Amino acid sequence: MSHSKGGLVILNEMVNNLPPSERKIAQYIVSNPEEAIHLTAMALGEKSNTSSAAVIRLCKSLGFKGFQELKIRVTGDLQDQVVKGYRDIQQNEEYMDIIDKVTANTIQTLKETVDIMDGKNLKKAVTTLSESKSILFIGVGASHIAAKDAEQKFQRIGKETQALSDVHTAATLIANKDPRDVVVGISFSGETLEVVKLLELAKQKNTKTISITKYGNTPLSNFADIQLFTSAAREATFRSGATSSRIAQLHVIDILFMCLASEEYDKTVKHLDETRDAILFLREDPTKKNKRSDPDD
Template sequence: MIGENIQGRIRSIINELSNSEKKIGELILKIPSEAINMTALELATRAGTSPATVIRFCKSIDIPSFTQLKVKLSSEIESPTFEGYFDIKANEPVHEIKAKLLGNAYQSMKETIEQLNDQRIDEVVDVLLHAPIIYVYGIGASHLVAENISQKWNRIGKPTTCATDPHILISILVTAPKEAIFIGISNSGETKEVIRLVEIAKSYKIRTIGLTQFGANSVAGKVDYSIQTVRSKEAELRSAATSSLHAQFIAVDALFYTYASKQYDSSISMIRNSKEEIKKYMR
């Protein structure tokens, strides 16, 4: 059974919670095995807060109720997982650097898969299936993810535009057809260009999807559909940038393969055709 990375979610936003919610989070992380057998009142009393705070805390980590939190946390405790991200050290052997990179990549992808909500993935895929065209935008490392989305969906027959210039994209958005989709990618969820493009898209009745890290952020709060990846800890030499890319890529893969599965025959046919044409071109 795949959990939903409850403890990872708590750790990733613990310092952004209110003081009372933070007490709940810290207590759950300290005594997870006991917490799953407590009522909301018992947990609140132990943490020195209120049952209402427990409910607010659940909402903050995107879990509908305390009962569901306990169920998901219970399955997580029964199947303990590797925890932590590691940065390199001075004069470190190559084999240790490779092991750390592999561990970071696995950790970020595993936690993201656990965190992704199946129903939300299905909802987003259904919207994409009915869209005549997809517009996607990201800056810096997020642009690599945007290009990945464009390449994947174009290859199976869904017109997808990945613009590099926001001014050009704005001129495209204002003439977008009905049911078009805009996907804004920002790991922090606070990239001002992405936020502004989401606002413009929504003003023209374009449905919007955001791909951000887990937690409350501006992009997630403005889009119609929010897909969130695990929040990797920042590392001094930016290995976390690599981890966040791995998380974003696997989230995109989850969307893409769910989409392709729903149109399996046509998707396979188009992928085969594109492979054949590329082979002919390379001869």
């Protein structure tokens, strides 16, 4: 997977969580991206009244291999002219304008989520899910919608999967898990206490753990063996975690499912055919079936 974009997205999402010197550098890059990509670490340190060492620390804080990767990803963002930023609705706004804004916000969130996705971590997550004995998805509130969607998808291809929002039931199940099982914690903020505690419990049981959160170091991602991120999707007045960020979570679930389906193509097709036949069987009218099989009709 290409890592040529997402630099400005990550900087914007992490800037308020950085130490003072690193924050100054991040703010300078965001305000002057065209100039920053042509500077050396030393020059950028001077421009931002910090140091080259602070620039290197910033790259490490952002999860980049070095300053060169940061510049490459910012350059990729500058070449992409689609980015327009998030737009909030207004009072008594025309419906067609609202449609345009909601659609644009969703597209922006999905694009940013893809731009910051780590291909290596995605591969690890797919392999872990493929080799698992069972999968438990945990999310509360809007994140539970993504967990239930994952449950439905993975059950259809023969995976022993559950999605829970009740913490007591989830804790009981996790207590009997082992390294062959996987627990996936879903939380937009990465700070939902119930989900964090359940992933911590899973770590204590040596169960494999995966987190799906907004980008950055969060309590939930810190307990995950594998970290997957969505765009932070800066929140506007009427666009809470139940809208664009939920769609970003669903998008990550779709990507996991499709990658796993590709890895296990023949098995997946077989399971999907069987589940499709099962649904068609339920839709058959038993009275019509009996009439067709009655020789006296």
